[in-house]
Amino acid sequence: MRAAYIEERGPADVIRWGELPDPVPGPGEVLVDVLAVAVNPVDTLVRSGRFPTPLPFPFVVGRDLVGTVASAGSGFAAGETVWCNSLGHEGRQGATAERAVVPADRLYRLPDGVRPEEAVAVLHPAATACLALFRHGGLRPGETVLVGGAAGNVGSALVEFAVRAGARVLGTAAPRDHDHVRSLGATEVVDYRAEHLAERLAALAPDGIDVHVDASGHNDPRTAVALLARRGRIVLLAGFADEPVLPVGPLYVKEGSVRGFALSHATAGELAEAAQRINRLLAEGGLRPRAVEYAPMSAAAEAHRRMERGELHGRRIVLLP
Template sequence: MRAAYIEKLGPPDVIRWGELPPPAPKPGEVLVDVLATAVDPVDTFVRSGVFRTPLTFPFVVGRDLVGTVASGGPGFAAGETVWCNSLGHDGRQGAAAEQAAVPADRLYRLPPGVRPEEAVAVFHPAATAHLALFAHGGLRPGETVLVGGAGGNVGSALVELAACAGARVLATAAPRDHAHVRSLGAAEVVDYHADGLVERLAALAPDGVDVHVDTSGRNDLRAAVALLAHRGRVVLLAGARDEAALPVGPLYMKDGSLRGFAISHATVAELAGAADAVNERLARGGLRPRAVEYGSLSETARAHQRVERGELHGRRLVLRP
């Protein structure tokens, strides 16, 4: 089979496109013919070594796939359309190939009527958002959520999922993204470059923010803690190289909490719960990607370069064999 793979850690140009032996499914795995895969920032962390995880070289890159079951496996029949968003790390080969062997407990059926090449663009950001809000943020109906950087892929999913769960959503975004963020259910959207941003947000949430999630990677914990409600929660999901200062006193005086969260550490049960929620929204017509660019798996190295350069505001790269 053809695949995008690496033989050592390094910059995007270490990615090769060529022939590898097809995967041989182990007990408990399902062989999948890949229809499409998405390129995530975390893929670049694995490839570069920023996120340390067990790898076997040659290593196929990529985390997300949508495909069809090539031959019947545990709980799946040949021809079913399926997806996975947890390949390409922790000893598992990746998704950027013509075929992949996927553990059955990490494989989910795609709801009928959902376009596979469109859906693959939202699996990772939507599952990330769900786990951040509910598994780590403990979000409950009627609470107030603040989503920083709501115009991006994860930010958009955070807004939609929180609003659908009955939360009041405040968001920050660039002005060009305000209409989009409001369309997803945000009650208020503020320009994140606005003067007096913290004061404006505090006025919009006089009782404080119950769950604070910032997707930008620039974690201003002084501002986040200042905005928290009593027993509010700050969930950190971006900023692998950030070393923000934590105002310890104000945090504990509010009975507040700070949770770090990387989806790569999610349990199989947590991922399955997120997949159920994502499938439910997809089946209802939600979680549609804002913009998708399609390309070939042979362009994986260039796709990693574009992600690292920050060229994809609100867009997703979907690559097909």
């Protein structure tokens, strides 16, 4: 088969496109013919070595795929359309290949009527949002959620999941994106560059924020803690190099909590739990990507370069075999 792979960690230039032996499924694994693969920021961290994880070389890059079952096994029938969003780390080969072997407990059926090329673009952001809100944020109906970076890939999914769960959602985004965020169900959207931003958000949530999740990559614990309701929760899921100061006094007085969350550490059970919510929302017509670029798998190195240069601005790159 043809695949995008590396033989050592390093810059995007180490990615090669060429022939590798066909993968062979073992017990509890399923062979999948790949239809589409998404390119995620975490893929660049794994490839470069910034996110340390065991890699078998030659290592196929990529985390998420949608494909069809090549041969029946482990409860899946040949020809079923399936997806996975947890390949390419912890010793598992990646997704950017014509065929991939997927552990059956990490493989899920795609709902009927959902286009594989669109679905693959949202799987990673959706799982991040879902686990951040429910597993780590403990979101309950009627609570108030603040989503920073609400127009981005993860931010949009956060808004959709929170609204569907019966929460009141506030978001921050650039003015050009306010209509989009409101279309997802947000009650109020504020320009993240607005003067006196904290005061404006406090006025919109006089009883405080129950779950604070900032997907923008710029964490401001001082403001987040000031906005928290009693026993409010801050979930950290972005800001790889951030080292801000945490105001401990106000946090403990409010009985608040701060929890870090990286999707790469989610268990198979947690991912399966999120997959059920993701599939329900996909089947209902939600979680559709705003902007997708399509390219061949042979362009994986250039896709990584563009992502690392910050050129995508919320667009998703989907690679096709």
